[in-house]
Each structure stands twice: as C-alpha cells, then as structure tokens.
Amino acid sequence: MKERSSFTSRIGFVLAAAGSAVGLGNMWRFPYLAAKYGGGAFLITYVLLAVTFGFTLMITEVAMGRRTRMSCIEAFGSLNRRFAPLGWLAALIPVIIAPYYCVIGGWVVKYFVEFVRGNGMAVSSDTYFGDFISMAGSGILENPLLWFVIFVLLTAVVVLLGVDTGVEKASSVMMPVLVLLSVGISVYCMTLPGAAEGLKYYLLPDFADFSLTTVLAAMGQLFYSMSLAMGIMITYGSYMKKEDDLESSVGQIEIFDTGIAFLAGLMIVPAVVAFNGGDASLIQGKAGPGLMFGVLPKVFESFPLGGAVGAMFFLLVFFAALTSSISLLETVVSILTDKMRLTRKKATILSTAGILILGIPSCLGYGPWGHITVLKMQFLDFFDFISNSVMMPIVAIGTCILVGHVVGSRYIEEEVESSGTFKRKKMYRIMIRYVAPVMLAAILAGEVLKYFG
Numbered sequence: 032m033k034e035r036s037s038f039t040s041r042i043g044f045v046l047a048a049a050g051s052a053v054g055l056g057n058m059w060r061f062p063y064l065a066a067k068y069g070g071g072a073f074l075i076t077y078v079l080l081a082v083t084f085g086f087t088l089m090i091t092e093v094a095m096g097r098r099t100r101m102s103c104i105e106a107f108g109s110l111n112r113r114f115a116p117l118g119w120l121a122a123l124i125p126v127i128i129a130p131y132y133c134v135i136g137g138w139v140v141k142y143f144v145e146f147v148r149g150n151g152m153a154v155s156s157d158t159y160f161g162d163f164i165s166m167a168g169s170g171i172l173e174n175p176l177l178w179f180v181i182f183v184l185l186t187a188v189v190v191l192l193g194v195d196t197g198v199e200k201a202s203s204v205m206m207p208v209l210v211l212l213s214v215g216i217s218v219y220c221m222t223l224p225g226a227a228e229g230l231k232y233y234l235l236p237d238f239a240d241f242s243l244t245t246v247l248a249a250m251g252q253l254f255y256s257m258s259l260a261m262g263i264m265i266t267y268g269s270y271m272k273k274e275d276d277l278e279s280s281v282g283q284i285e286i287f288d289t290g291i292a293f294l295a296g297l298m299i300v301p302a303v304v305a306f307n308g309g310d311a312s313l314i315q316g317k318a319g320p321g322l323m324f325g326v327l328p329k330v331f332e333s334f335p336l337g338g339a340v341g342a343m344f345f346l347l348v349f350f351a352a353l354t355s356s357i358s359l360l361e362t363v364v365s366i367l368t369d370k371m372r373l374t375r376k377k378a379t380i381l382s383t384a385g386i387l388i389l390g391i392p393s394c395l396g397y398g399p400w401g402h403i404t405v406l407k408m409q410f411l412d413f414f415d416f417i418s419n420s421v422m423m424p425i426v427a428i429g430t431c432i433l434v435g436h437v438v439g440s441r442y443i444e445e446e447v448e449s450s451g452t453f454k455r456k457k458m459y460r461i462m463i464r465y466v467a468p469v470m471l472a473a474i475l476a477g478e479v480l481k482y483f484g
C-alpha cells in the first residue's frame with residue numbers, strides 16, 4: 032500500500048490546522064459578536080469555552096484521524112460500522128461549504144485587487160457591493176464569476192501540490208504573514224483618533240445583558256471557527272506524525288484561532304466606532320458580508336493611508352479564506368483518494384470541477400437567479416444554513432456519542448498519551464460524554480429555532 036502523505040513537522044501541522052480554523056468567521060463574525068454581547072463578557076466566555084468545549088471536540092477529531100490514518104468516511108466506519116453513515120454525512124459538509132466559501136473568497140480577491148489598484152474610494156460607495164454581487168456592473172472585472180474561478184484555481188493549485196509541498200508550505204508562508212498583518216493593522220486601528228471609545232466597548236466586560244444567549248452565541252461561533260465536524264481535523268490528524276505531542280498541538284491551534292479572532296476585533300471594533308463618531312451601534316448591527324464589504328471599506332477610506340490599510344486588510348482576509356478553502360478541498364481530495372483510489376491529481380481535478388459547478392448557483396443567486404429561493408433563502412445562505420446550523424451540530428453530537436459511549440473515550444486518550452501526557456484527561460472524559468453533546472444539542476436547537484423565529 033502507498034504510504035500516507037504527511038506533514039513534515041509538528042509546526043507544519045499546527046500552521047495548516049490553524050490555517051483552516053482562522054477564516055472568514057474570525058474576521059467578520061467574532062468582532063461583531065463581541066461588540067454585541069457585552070465586550071469582555073463575551074471574550075471571557077469564549078476563552079473558557081475554547082479551552083474546554085472546543086478543546087474536547089478538536090482533540091477528538093485530530094486523535095481519531097491520527098489513530099485510524101484514514102479520511103473521515105472510513106475513520107467513522109472503522110470505529111464502529113453502524114457509524115459509517117455519520118462519516119458520509121460529515122464528508123458531505125465540505126462538499127456543500129467549499130463552493131460557496133470560494134464564491135466569498137472571490138469577492139475578497141476582487142476587493143484586494145481594487146484596493147491595490149487605488150480604487151478603494153470607488154468600492155466604498157454605498158451601492159458598489161450590491162451592484163457587484165448582483166452582477167449589475169459591466170465588464171469582465173465586475174463579474175463575480177471570474178473572481179470565484181480565480182479563487183477556486185488558487186486553492187486547487189495548492190492542493191494539487193500535495194500535503195507537504197502544497198498545504199503545509201502554503202500555510203507556513205501565509206500564516207506568519209497573516210499574524211504580522213493582524214498585529215500591524217490592529218495597532219494602526221487602535222491608535223486612530225476616537226478609537227478609545229471602541230476599545231472600551233470591545234474590552235470592558237459588560238455583564239448587564241449576560242444570558243444564555245451569550246453562551247450560545249459563543250459556543251456556535253467557536254464550533255464553526257475551529258473547523259469542526261466536517262472531517263477536516265480528522266483528515267489533518269491523519270497526516271500528523273505519530274510522535275508529535277497531540278495535546279499541546281491542539282492547544283496551539285486554539286491559541287492561534289482565538290488570538291487572530293481577538294486581533295480582528297481590535298482592528299474592526301475601534302475603527303468602526305471611531306468612524307461612527309463614538310457610536311457602537313454600527314458594529315453591533317452588522318456581521319458578515321455587509322460588515323466586510325459594505326462598512327469596512329468606507330471606514331478605511333475615511334482614515335489617513337486608508338487605501339493602503341484597506342489593501343493590507345483584504346490581503347489578510349484573503350490568506351485567512353484561502354487556507355480555509357484549502358482545508359475544505361484537501362478533505363474532499365483525501366476522501367476520493369482513499370475511497371475511490373484515485374491519484375491526487377485526478378481527485379483534485381474532479382473535485383475542483385465539482386466546486387466550480389456547484390458554486391454557480393451561489394454566485395448567481397445574488398444576481399440573475401435572485402428569484403429562486405430554497406426555504407426562503409438565496410442559494411448561498413441556504414448552503415450556509417444547512418451545513419453550519421444543521422448538519423455540523425448533528426455530526427458533532429454523533430461523534431460525541433460514538434467516542435463517549437460506544438467505543439469509549441479510552442480510544443482517544445490512548446492516542447493522545449502515545450505521544451505525551453494528557454493533562455486535561457479528566458475534564459475531557461466528562462466533556463465528551465455528558466457536557467459537549469448537551470451543548471451541541473443546544474446549538475442545534477437554537478439555530479433551528481432562529482430559522483423559525
């Protein structure tokens with residue numbers, strides 16, 4: 032049998048996994064949630080959950096991957112045959128997410144290019160983003176399909192190059208640059224006139240409105256942010272060396288992910304509040320594309336050196352999104368090479384073609400296909416909802432049941448202990464059996480109720 036590809040070093044694994052975890056969620060959702068749910072109160076809640084709940088789920092997946100040396104479908108099936116369908120469900124998630132994630136990645140590339148060309152002012156106009164995604168503009172450069180294809184091809188090239196020379200190399204270059212950009216931009220933003228007000232908003236804990244909703248929001252964000260329940264961490268774990276310390280590696284991925292999310296808040300909250308004359312309502316009211324492509328370009332352009340800062344910011348977001356889409360594609364490719372015995376080249380070409388086709392509805396859904404909706408949502412929003420809000424919590428609950436109650440947590444503990452001590456073992460046992468599944472059920476219920484509410 033062909034030897035399984037692997038990362039060449041522990042740090043290579045950590046950077047690749049952190050690359051997957053650090054993504055659009057860190058940039059456009061975390062700062063908004065923190066501003067909305069009591070600043071420091073949210074930050075504390077998030078960190079506490081990261082070292083318990085997030086840690087439990089992530090170490091489970093990485094250890095599962097490393098112990099089985101399999102991609103996600105087979106990993107679930109090999110632990111227990113009856114759980115193979117859960118592996119299939121998990122495997123379907125990157126197939127759903129990758130296409131629309133690349134559509135958004137394309138928007139990021141477009142904004143980066145425009146800022147570099149000195150068109151920051153033009154893209155900051157009120158109508159620009161809406162016109163762009165609805166394909167109202169003329170000319171090939173104004174067509175989101177072009178940018179989507181570019182982003183997909185960039186992702187594909189890296190994956191084609193392989194685990195060590197592609198995924199690991201790319202993350203080892205992009206992640207350190209990403210950290211430097213994050214630190215640089217946040218320092219710039221914190222020192223803007225009027226930023227102090229926003230800093231207070233972001234950092235000082237306000238427990239006045241602290242409630243179950245705060246905890247639920249933090250849990251949901253954490254879960255998404257760590258790229259859990261879609262086979263990614265199983266796949267990356269399967270490429271990890273047997274002798275590398277698992278617990279400390281997972282700890283470092285968490286620090287990376289949480290640290291970048293925190294820095295994103297330092298970039299965005301003070302700047303938006305300063306821009307809005309000390310009023311935080313703008314950031315509290317907006318997350319996602321509206322914040323990133325609508326509000327932020329305006330904010331940057333209103334400050335000295337805004338065009339350059341805008342370009343750097345979108346480069347940073349581009350790296351964050353690209354390392355995440357690489358992990359999505361790599362997961363699909365690993366399944367195809369394992370299950371169908373395809374070569375990496377064939378598997379990459381096949382899945383890239385699939386992403387290009389499946390991404391079209393998400394791309395056109397905000398434009399010419401705007402009249403078509405699924406469950407009252409545009410295609411992109413529907414894919415986002417069904418994967419993040421429904422399928423991922425179900426897969427994660429199933430994983431907790433499988434590990435906590437069917438094969439037993441020893442299975443994971445042994446793998447962790449094979450390469451070092453497992454300091455948080457007691458906590459892990461209780462979390463995986465009882466606490467995490469209940470928390471996940473709450474996330475699922477909350478998300479589904481939100482849809483009906």
Ligand code: PHE
Nearest residue numbers: 052054055056057256258355
């Ligand atoms: N974890 C990434 C984020 O925070 C998102 C992501 C989703 C990554 C799906 C990979 C797959 O944005």
